[in-house]
Amino acid sequence: MNKQEKERYLRDYGTLKSQGKPFFPYAVAKDSAMAIVVMAVIIAMAIVLGAELGPKADPTSTTYTPRPEWYFFFLFELLRVIKPPALVPLATIGVPTICLILLFLLPFYDRGPERRPERRPIATTAGIFVVCAIGYLTYLGAAAGPPTQIDIPVPANISSQGPEAVANFEAGSQVVAQSGCAACHQFGENGNSGPGPALTDIGARLPAQAIQRTLLNPSAPMPSFSALSEESPKQFAQMVGFLAALK
Amino acid sequence: MAKIKLPAAPSNPLSSPKRPGKEYGPSGVLGHAEEAGASAVDWIDERTSLSGGLRWAMFRKVPKGTNWFYTLGSATMFAFLSQAVTGVFLAMYYDPSATRAYESIQYINNDVFLGEFVHGMHRWGSSVMVILIFLHMGRTFFFGAYKYPRELNWVIGVALLVMTMTMSFSGYLLPFDQRSYWATIVGVNINGTGPLVGPYLSEFLRAGPYFGATTLSRFYAIHMLMVPGAIAALMGFHLYLVAKLGTTAPPWIKAKAPEELREDKVTVDQ
Numbered sequence: 001m002n003k004q005e006k007e008r009y010l011r012d013y014g015t016l017k018s019q020g021k022p023f024f025p026y027a028v029a030k031d032s033a034m035a036i037v038v039m040a041v042i043i044a045m046a047i048v049l050g051a052e053l054g055p056k057a058d059p060t061s062t063t064y065t066p067r068p069e070w071y072f073f074f075l076f077e078l079l080r081v082i083k084p085p086a087l088v089p090l091a092t093i094g095v096p097t098i099c100l101i102l103l104f105l106l107p108f109y110d111r112g113p114e115r116r117p118e119r120r121p122i123a124t125t126a127g128i129f130v131v132c133a134i135g136y137l138t139y140l141g142a143a144a145g146p147p148t149q150i151d152i153p154v155p156a157n158i159s160s161q162g163p164e165a166v167a168n169f170e171a172g173s174q175v176v177a178q179s180g181c182a183a184c185h186q187f188g189e190n191g192n193s194g195p196g197p198a199l200t201d202i203g204a205r206l207p208a209q210a211i212q213r214t215l216l217n218p219s220a221p222m223p224s225f226s227a228l229s230e231e232s233p234k235q236f237a238q239m240v241g242f243l244a245a246l247k
Numbered sequence: 248m249a250k251i252k253l254p255a256a257p258s259n260p261l262s263s264p265k266r267p268g269k270e271y272g273p274s275g276v277l278g279h280a281e282e283a284g285a286s287a288v289d290w291i292d293e294r295t296s297l298s299g300g301l302r303w304a305m306f307r308k309v310p311k312g313t314n315w316f317y318t319l320g321s322a323t324m325f326a327f328l329s330q331a332v333t334g335v336f337l338a339m340y341y342d343p344s345a346t347r348a349y350e351s352i353q354y355i356n357n358d359v360f361l362g363e364f365v366h367g368m369h370r371w372g373s374s375v376m377v378i379l380i381f382l383h384m385g386r387t388f389f390f391g392a393y394k395y396p397r398e399l400n401w402v403i404g405v406a407l408l409v410m411t412m413t414m415s416f417s418g419y420l421l422p423f424d425q426r427s428y429w430a431t432i433v434g435v436n437i438n439g440t441g442p443l444v445g446p447y448l449s450e451f452l453r454a455g456p457y458f459g460a461t462t463l464s465r466f467y468a469i470h471m472l473m474v475p476g477a478i479a480a481l482m483g484f485h486l487y488l489v490a491k492l493g494t495t496a497p498p499w500i501k502a503k504a505p506e507e508l509r510e511d512k513v514t515v516d517q
Contacts, residue, residue: 001395009395012502016310017493019505024305027313027494034318035325042329042375046367053356056349057428059458066429069419071377072412079437093441104405106388107398115391115498127388220436223429 005113060227066183073141074134079195079221080144080184081137088195092221144183144192152188158245172242175235184222187246196222201247208244215240303490310496316390317494319383324482326376330414333369334471341421343467345460348423373415380411392495400488403481410478417470423463431466432458 001009021027068076075096082091110123117124158169176182182191186198202211215225215236229236292298309317340359342351355362384404387393393401420431435458439449452469454461496502 006395013310013493013496015502015504016312016496016500017308020308020310020313020496022306023309027309027317028305030315031318031321031325034315034322038322038325038375038379039329042326042368042372045371045375046364049367049371051356051363051366051370053349053352053422054424054426057423057425059428066433067426068430068434069374069415071374071415072434089440089442092437093445097441100405100409104402107393107395107401110394113394115394115495117389117391117498120391123391124389127385131385220440221433223432223436 001111001113009113060231066180066223070138070142074137077137077141077144080140080192082195088219091195152190152246155245155247157247168238168241169245171235172238172240172245175239176242179225179228179239199243199246203244203246206244208240211243212240307490307493309494310500312497312500313494314497316386316497319379319386320489323376323379323383324486326372326379327478327482330369330372330376331475333365333372334475336365337369338471341467343421343464345423345463348421348463352422373418376411377415380408384408390495390498397488397492397495400485400492403485403488407478407481407485410474410481413474414470414478417466417474420463420466421470 078091078095079088082088082095112120114120152173154166154169158165176187181187181196181199184196185191186200188200191199206214216229217226218224225236225239228239288298337355340351340355340362342348352366355366357363387401387404416431416434419434420427435449435452438452439445441448450456452462452465453459454465
């Protein structure tokens with residue numbers, strides 16, 4: 001906006017303002033009515049939905065799938081959409097930080113005098129796109145249930161090693177399923193395709209030693225399974241064995 | 248000789264003269280109460296001169312065309328106030344230690360009078376506040392209300408949005424159940440992947456390299472002292488700027504000069 005446009009805006013605004021009504025009591029009445037609605041909604045939600053408490057936090061447990069509050073779903077889903085591991089920092093910090101900077105600086109790069117949404121096609125389109133993107137990602141996050149079932153057929157080289165190896169493989173599959181790995185990793189048909197890499201053929205890409213190291217000392221945001229290895233070394237070994245057998 | 252009639256003596260020469268401006272002066276209990284109230288307000292105003300500012304804020308005009316979309320900001324503030332009040336009551340019973348936090352919330356839910364209700368109001372109030380702040384921001388964006396001369400107020404508003412999200416993130420850990428614990432671990436790890444400040448930020452949040460006994464009290468201090476104080480201060484500044492610059496009119500409302508001042512209507516007496 002140049003000086004002339006600024007002055008015209010201030011003049012027009014002054015006219016509109018002088019034709020308006022005083023804040024008290026007209027705007028205050030509307031605001032109070034809205035406050036009553038807000039209060040009623042909060043009270044209704046508190047009564048209907050309550051404030052149930054889950055099981056107590058247990059740092060040694062790994063059978064819990066982390067899930068943020070629903071209004072963080074869109075940030076969480078961003079991790080799923082951007083898959084390659086090299087780009088994970090971009091999804092976790094990069095994109096949100098860039099969006100935030102763009103949001104902060106909005107009045108400094110959008111300096112046009114036009115205010116009507118239908119005459120600001122770029123701004124309005126961008127705004128609608130962001131609203132839709134956030135809505136869609138939130139929906140995806142809400143729809144992606146934490147899968148607890150992993151159906152992978154026992155590979156031929158395991159079944160040829162006898163019933164004990166098969167039992168170990170199946171036990172490992174159960175530990176992995178209960179640990180909520182499938183919330184972020186894909187296992188064949190099961191699990192979500194991100195934020196973590198697909199583990200369908202992880203055994204072909206990494207030796208068992210490397211898998212174990214990753215489980216104990218993962219790169220963020222994956223939680224560490226060192227508690228499980230201390231609490232129950234057998235289950236941890238089954239987990240590593242199962243993952244190493246995925247080829 | 249004609250006698251001059253003396254004027255009648257006043258009925259009670261000791262009674263004080265009537266107050267100017269009022270026909271009968273304070274009378275009855277109500278009148279005296281009004282008088283006492285007025286003089287108390289006068290006493291405060293003589294020392295603070297607050298009435299000018301209050302009149303400036305309350306009797307400023309809002310432009311023509313102001314509609315229900317313009318109540319979203321004050322509704323957000325109201326949700327914040329509700330969070331503050333319910334939060335104070337929860338803080339009376341909450342114990343921010345890793346061993347006692349879960350039990351104290353259980354105590355609030357099961358034993359405290361209306362405890363679960365207030366806890367529920369606080370929990371769902373956060374969702375309501377987040378929705379309202381996004382709606383308020385959407386209104387500001389689509390109406391172009393962030394443009395000259397209100398750029399600074401937009402920047403403050405975005406800061407308030409970030410702080411509101413910080414509030415919900417830090418409050419999510421406090422019940423200390425499985426859900427909040429694991430979600431917070433992942434959230435702090437995500438912060439840690441950031442460039443440069445990331446590792447320091449997550450170490451600051453965890454109060455150390457690992458999630459430990461002091462993490463919870465750190466989140467509690469952030470949640471109930473640091474961020475709400477900043478929110479209240481910035482909200483005050485936000486409101487001051489709103490009162491100073493005025494709320495915008497809807498963008499489709501055309502300013503029309505008052506009829507009697509339009510050039511073609513003004514007639515000059517010859």
